[in-house]
Amino acid sequence: MKLDSKIPEGPLAEKWTKHKFNLKLVNPANKRKYDIIVVGTGLAGASAAASLGELGYNVKAFCFQDSPRRAHSIAAQGGINAAKNYQNDGDSVYRLFYDTIKGGDYRAREGNVYRLAEVSVNIIDQCVAQGVPFAREYGGLLANRSFGGAQVSRTFYARGQTGQQLLLGAYSALNRQIANGKVTMYTRSEMLDVVIVDGKARGIITRDLVSGKIESHSAHAVLLCTGGYGNVFFLSTNAKGSNVTAAWRAHKKGALFGNPCYTQIHPTCIPVSGDHQSKLTLMSESLRNDGRVWVPKVARPGLKAKDAAAIPEADRDYFLERKYPSFGNLVPRDVASRNAKQMCDEGRGVGSGLAVFLDFADAIKRDGKKTIEAKYGNLFDMYQQITGDNPYEAPMMIYPAVHYTMGGLWVDYNLMTTVPGLYALGEANFSDHGANRLGASALMQGLADGYFVIPYTIGDYLAGLPTEKVSTDRPEFKEAIDKVNGTVQKFLSIKGKKTVDEFHRQLGLLMWEFCGMSRNDAGLKEAKQKIQTLKTEFWKDVNVLGGGNELNQELEKAMRVADFIELGELMVDDALNRTESCGGHFREESQTPDGEALRKDDQFTYVAAWEFKGENQPEELHKEPLVFENVKLTQRSYK
Amino acid sequence: MKINLKIWRQKNKDTKGSFKSYQLDHVSADMSFLEMLDVLNNELIHKGEESVAFDHDCREGICGMCSLYINGRPHGPQQTTTCQLHMRTFKDGETIVIEPWRAKAFPVIRDLVVDRTAFDRIQQAGGYVSVNTGGVPDANEIPIAKKVADEAFDSAACIGCGACVAACKNASAMLFVSAKVSQLALLPQGKPERKERVEKMVAQMDEEGFGACTNTGACEAECPKGISLTNIARMNREYFGAITTSYEVKVGGGD
Numbered sequence: 001m002k003l004d005s006k007i008p009e010g011p012l013a014e015k016w017t018k019h020k021f022n023l024k025l026v027n028p029a030n031k032r033k034y035d036i037i038v039v040g041t042g043l044a045g046a047s048a049a050a051s052l053g054e055l056g057y058n059v060k061a062f063c064f065q066d067s068p069r070r071a072h073s074i075a076a077q078g079g080i081n082a083a084k085n086y087q088n089d090g091d092s093v094y095r096l097f098y099d100t101i102k103g104g105d106y107r108a109r110e111g112n113v114y115r116l117a118e119v120s121v122n123i124i125d126q127c128v129a130q131g132v133p134f135a136r137e138y139g140g141l142l143a144n145r146s147f148g149g150a151q152v153s154r155t156f157y158a159r160g161q162t163g164q165q166l167l168l169g170a171y172s173a174l175n176r177q178i179a180n181g182k183v184t185m186y187t188r189s190e191m192l193d194v195v196i197v198d199g200k201a202r203g204i205i206t207r208d209l210v211s212g213k214i215e216s217h218s219a220h221a222v223l224l225c226t227g228g229y230g231n232v233f234f235l236s237t238n239a240k241g242s243n244v245t246a247a248w249r250a251h252k253k254g255a256l257f258g259n260p261c262y263t264q265i266h267p268t269c270i271p272v273s274g275d276h277q278s279k280l281t282l283m284s285e286s287l288r289n290d291g292r293v294w295v296p297k298v299a300r301p302g303l304k305a306k307d308a309a310a311i312p313e314a315d316r317d318y319f320l321e322r323k324y325p326s327f328g329n330l331v332p333r334d335v336a337s338r339n340a341k342q343m344c345d346e347g348r349g350v351g352s353g354l355a356v357f358l359d360f361a362d363a364i365k366r367d368g369k370k371t372i373e374a375k376y377g378n379l380f381d382m383y384q385q386i387t388g389d390n391p392y393e394a395p396m397m398i399y400p401a402v403h404y405t406m407g408g409l410w411v412d413y414n415l416m417t418t419v420p421g422l423y424a425l426g427e428a429n430f431s432d433h434g435a436n437r438l439g440a441s442a443l444m445q446g447l448a449d450g451y452f453v454i455p456y457t458i459g460d461y462l463a464g465l466p467t468e469k470v471s472t473d474r475p476e477f478k479e480a481i482d483k484v485n486g487t488v489q490k491f492l493s494i495k496g497k498k499t500v501d502e503f504h505r506q507l508g509l510l511m512w513e514f515c516g517m518s519r520n521d522a523g524l525k526e527a528k529q530k531i532q533t534l535k536t537e538f539w540k541d542v543n544v545l546g547g548g549n550e551l552n553q554e555l556e557k558a559m560r561v562a563d564f565i566e567l568g569e570l571m572v573d574d575a576l577n578r579t580e581s582c583g584g585h586f587r588e589e590s591q592t593p594d595g596e597a598l599r600k601d602d603q604f605t606y607v608a609a610w611e612f613k614g615e616n617q618p619e620e621l622h623k624e625p626l627v628f629e630n631v632k633l634t635q636r637s638y639k
Numbered sequence: 640m641k642i643n644l645k646i647w648r649q650k651n652k653d654t655k656g657s658f659k660s661y662q663l664d665h666v667s668a669d670m671s672f673l674e675m676l677d678v679l680n681n682e683l684i685h686k687g688e689e690s691v692a693f694d695h696d697c698r699e700g701i702c703g704m705c706s707l708y709i710n711g712r713p714h715g716p717q718q719t720t721t722c723q724l725h726m727r728t729f730k731d732g733e734t735i736v737i738e739p740w741r742a743k744a745f746p747v748i749r750d751l752v753v754d755r756t757a758f759d760r761i762q763q764a765g766g767y768v769s770v771n772t773g774g775v776p777d778a779n780e781i782p783i784a785k786k787v788a789d790e791a792f793d794s795a796a797c798i799g800c801g802a803c804v805a806a807c808k809n810a811s812a813m814l815f816v817s818a819k820v821s822q823l824a825l826l827p828q829g830k831p832e833r834k835e836r837v838e839k840m841v842a843q844m845d846e847e848g849f850g851a852c853t854n855t856g857a858c859e860a861e862c863p864k865g866i867s868l869t870n871i872a873r874m875n876r877e878y879f880g881a882i883t884t885s886y887e888v889k890v891g892g893g894d
Contacts, residue, residue: 051771066756069799070703075699075702126775129768129775131768131822131826133822135792158792161796164701176769179763185759210749239698241696276675282699386725501677543684551748
C-alpha cells in the first residue's frame with residue numbers, strides 16, 4: 001500500500017488556497033441528496049455536523065453521552081491559539097506554523113500544520129459571532145495570554161473554561177441545524193462498527209445504550225470525530241467514557257492507524273491520592289504562566305504543601321528555570337513532564353514522593369491575590385475541592401498524567417482515512433501535532449477540521465459519488481450487525497470472576513509502567529507479552545452481568561476495554577519500532593548527554609501507519625516519509 | 640470509614656422502583672463520591688448483583704452529566720457537582736440516601752439515570768445566534784465592554800446538569816433557560832434575535848412540562864456553577880419586552 005498524503009504542490013502559503021480551488025464542488029441542489037454520518041459531538045464533530053448541515057447536506061450525528069454538550073472537549077481549560085497578532089508582539093501565521101512544527105518535534109506534515117495556522121484566525125471570528133464570551137480587555141477588545149511553549153501571546157481564553165465555551169458555541173450551531181431539520185441527533189448511541197460497501201464507507205452500526213437495540217445507518221460518507229485514546233491508561237485526564245472503539249473498529253475495517261505511541265503526558269495534574277482513584281484531574285497549564293515549579297534541593301520525603309513556605313529560597317530548586325533559562329516554567333509539556341519525573345526519580349519529590357510544587361506565592365506578592373483570583377479562580381477552587389488544600393496559602397502539588405494522544409487514524413490532507421469515504425477529525429486523527437502537541441492547540445485543531453477543512457474537502461469526494469443511497473438491507477450491514485450481536489452475547493455469556501474495571505486498571509498500570517513517560521526495549525517487550533496474556537484472560541474471565549437489551553453500563557465498558565487492550569498492544573509495537581526519542585515518545589536508549597530527547601532524523605522522519613492484518617496477526621507497518629521544505633530540522637532547545 | 644447507603648433502584652422507565660440498602664466498610668475520606676459508588680459497584684458485581692447505573696463522564700465538574708440527589712439535595716451537601724463531592728464531607732457511619740433527579744420532565748431511565756433531553760430541545764428552540772460558518776466579521780470588529788463580557792460569561796458557565804430543576808419544588812427550568820437567554824441578550828451578537836429567542840425557548844420550556852417559577856431561589860442555592868437568580872429576572876424582562884412588541888412566534892414553526 002502506498003500512502004498518498006495528497007499534500008498540494010506549490011509554496012507553503014499557497015497550498016490550501018490552491019487546493020480549495022482545485023476541489024470539486026457539489027451543486028447546491030444536489031447537497032440535499034447526500035447523507036453524512038458524524039460520530040462524536042465534541043469540537044470537531046459538533047462543528048462539522050453544524051457546518052455540513054448549513055451547507056445543505058443531511059447529517060446524522062451520534063454521541064454516547066445523554067447530550068452532545070457533554071463531549072469531553074468541554075473540559076479543556078486553558079485556551080485556543082490563533083495567529084491574530086492582536087498583541088503586536090510578532091506573531092504571524094508562519095510563526096504559529098513554525099512553533100507547532102517545532103513543538104511537535106518535526107514529526108508532523110508541514111502542509112497540514114500551515115493550514116491549521118492559517119485557518120486559526122477564522123475560528124476566533126466564528127466563535128465570537130456565535131456569542132462565545134472570550135475574556136476581554138477594558139477597552140472591549142479580546143484578551144490574550146501566552147501559553148505553554150509560546151513566546152507570543154496568541155491564546156484566546158474564557159476564564160479557565162475555554163473548551164466549555166467553545167463547545168457550547170459549536171453545540172448551539174448544531175442545535176440550530178437540528179431545529180432546521182438538517183441534522184438528526186442520536187444521543188446515548190455508541191458506534192460499534194463501520195460498514196464498507198464496494199470498498200467505500202457507507203454506514204455504521206450503533207447500539208442504542210438505553211434499549212440495547214443494534215441499529216444500522218447508511219450514508220454517503222462517515223466522519224469519525226471520536227477523540228483520543230488516553231483512557232488506555234485507565235488513569236488519565238480524559239472523561240470516563242472517552243474511548244477508542246469507533247476508531248479501532250474503523251482500523252480493523254481497513255483504516256490505518258498513525259503513530260499510536262505518541263502520547264502526551266501533561267505536567268500539571270493533581271497527583272494520585274489512592275488505589276480508589278478513577279481518573280486524574282488536570283490543572284490548566286496556563287497556571288505555569290504565574291506559578292513557579294520547584295522541589296527542595298535536598299530530598300525531604302513526605303514534605304507537605306503547608307510546610308513549603310518554611311523552606312528558604314536558597315534550599316529550593318526551581319528546576320525548569322534553572323535548566324531552561326529562556327523558557328523557564330513555560331517549556332513544552334513533554335519537557336516539563338519528564339523533568340518532574342526526573343526530580344521524583346531522584347527522590348526529591350514532595351507529598352507522596354510523586355509530586356512537585358507549583359507555587360504562586362511570588363505571583364500573589366507581585367500582582368495581588370485579586371488578579372490571580374481573576375485569572376485562575378475556578379482552577380484554585382477546583383484544586384481545593386479535590387485535595388482539601390488552599391493554593392492561595394500553600395503551593396499546589398502537581399504530577400504528570402496522560403492527557404492527549406497525538407496518534408490516531410491516518411488521514412490525508414483531505415482528512416480522509418485509507419478507507420474511501422471514511423474521515424477522521426480532531427483528536428481522532430493523527431495529523432497536526434507530530435510527536436507532541438502544544439498547549440491550546442487541541443481546540444484549534446478540532447474546530448479547524450470541523451468548521452473550515454471538512455466542509456471543503458468532503459465535497460470533492462461526494463461530487464464523484466452517485467447520489468443513490470445504499471440500503472441497510474444489504475448483506476454488508478447484516479453481517480456487521482451479526483458480528484456486533486455476537487460480541488454482546490459473548491460478553492454476557494463469559495460470567496467470569498473479574499470486573500471490567502479490574503481488567504482496565506491492570507491494563508492501565510501496564511501501559512503507564514512500560515509505555516508511559518519513558519520507554520525502553522526490554523520493558524516494551526515485556527509489556528507486549530503481558531498484554532497478550534491479559535487479553536486471553538479478559539475474554540475468559542470477565543464478568544458482565546445484566547442483559548443486552550437494556551441500559552447496561554458494564555457491557556458498554558467491556559466493549560471499550562476489549563478495544564483498548566488491542567490498541568495497547570499496537571502502541572507497544574509502535575514504541576518498539578521507533579527507537580528514537582521524539583516529543584512525547586521518550587526512548588531511554590536515545591537521549592543527549594544531558595538527558596534530552598534525541599531524534600534520529602535519518603531513520604525516523606516518517607509517519608508510522610499500521611495496517612490490521614487479521615485477529616491475532618502482527619500488524620503491517622507502512623511509512624509515510626515526512627518532507628520538510630521550509631523548516632530546518634534542529635534539536636529542540638528551550639535553554 | 641463505614642458508610643450506609645440507601646439507593647433508588649429501578650429497572651427501566653416502565654417498572655416501579657424502590658430503595659435498596661447497602662453497606663460499605665472501607666471508604667477513604669479522599670475518595671470522590673463517584674469513586675465510592677465505583678467501589679460499591681465492584682463489590683456488587685463480585686456478589687453477582689447488577690451494578691447501580693448512574694450518569695457521569697468528565698469527573699471534573701464541567702460536563703454536567705453527573706446528577707445524583709443526595710440526602711435530599713441535588714449534588715449533595717456542597718454547592719458542587721456530584722463528581723467533585725468527596726467522602727470527607729460525610730461522617731463515619733452515616734447513612735446516605737441517593738435518588739435520581741426528581742422531575743416529570745426528567746423521566747427515570749434506570750436506577751439513578753434520568754432523561755434530560757428536554758434541556759436539549761429547549762436549546763434547539765432558540766439558544767443560538769443564527770450565523771453560518773464563514774462570512775463573519777473580524778473578532779475585534781465589535782468591542783464588548785469587559786463588564787458585559789464577564790457577565791455574559793457568568794451566565795454561559797451553566798453546565799446543563801439540571802440541579803436547578805431537581806432543587807425546585809415546582810421542577811422549574813427557569814434558571815437553566817434564563818442563563819442562555821441572558822448570555823445572548825447581553826452580547827451584541829445575540830441582540831438581533833433576542834425577542835424571538837426568549838419567546839421560543841420559554842414556549843418550549845412550558846411544553847416540556849417544567850413547572851413555573853415562584854422565586855424561591857432553591858435553584859441558585861444548589862447550582863454547582865453559581866448561576867444567579869438575576870438571570871431569571873433578566874429573562875422575565877426580556878420575555879415581557881418581547882411579547883408586548885410585534886413578534887409572534889409559535890413553537891415548531893413560527894409564522
